[in-house]
Amino acid sequence: MLGKFVYSNPTKLYFGENSLENLPQELACxxxxxxxxxxxxxxxxxxxxENVVKLLRVSGKTVFEDAGVMPNPTLEKLYExxxxxxxNKxxxxxxxxGGSVCDYA
Incomplete structure (x- = not known):
């Protein structure tokens, strides 16, 4: 063990129809x-x-893209x-x- 510490890695997943309706309230956080x-x-x-990017821009966010996540992403892709x-802080x-994108993120 590396000594005493606290680790927190919260993740929230939205699935299904109309999931994008939750994005504006999440972005505010x-x-x-x-x-x-x-x-x-x-x-x-x-x-x-297009819908996601529009919501991001309306919320005043600066967007950096990481496209091309493949099934079973490689370590090289993860480092990218x-x-x-x-x-970009x-x-x-x-x-x-899908699942690979969620796992990768």
Whole structure:
């Protein structure tokens, strides 16, 4: 053990129809910089991407994207996401997509 410490890693997941209705109230709890994480682009094809980005901008957030999360993301991809988050002092990682995207975020 590394000594005495406290570790907290809260995660909140919304699933299902109309889940985006909860996003504005959640965004109010975080700082300005948001990293939007998604996979191969299906969220762009089905229109969710545009809706999420619109809600982020209306909420005054600066968006940094980490796209292309694949099933069973590689360590190299994870390091890329860590770099984006650190360089941009991200306050919130917002995963939009399936299980791999949620696990990755």
């Amino acid at each position: 975080y700082g300005k910089n948001v990293m939007l994480v998604y996979g191969g682009g299906s969220i762009k094809k089905n229109g969710i991407y 996401g860590c770099r984006i988050a650190k360089e 991200v306050d919130l990682i917002l995963a939009v997509g």
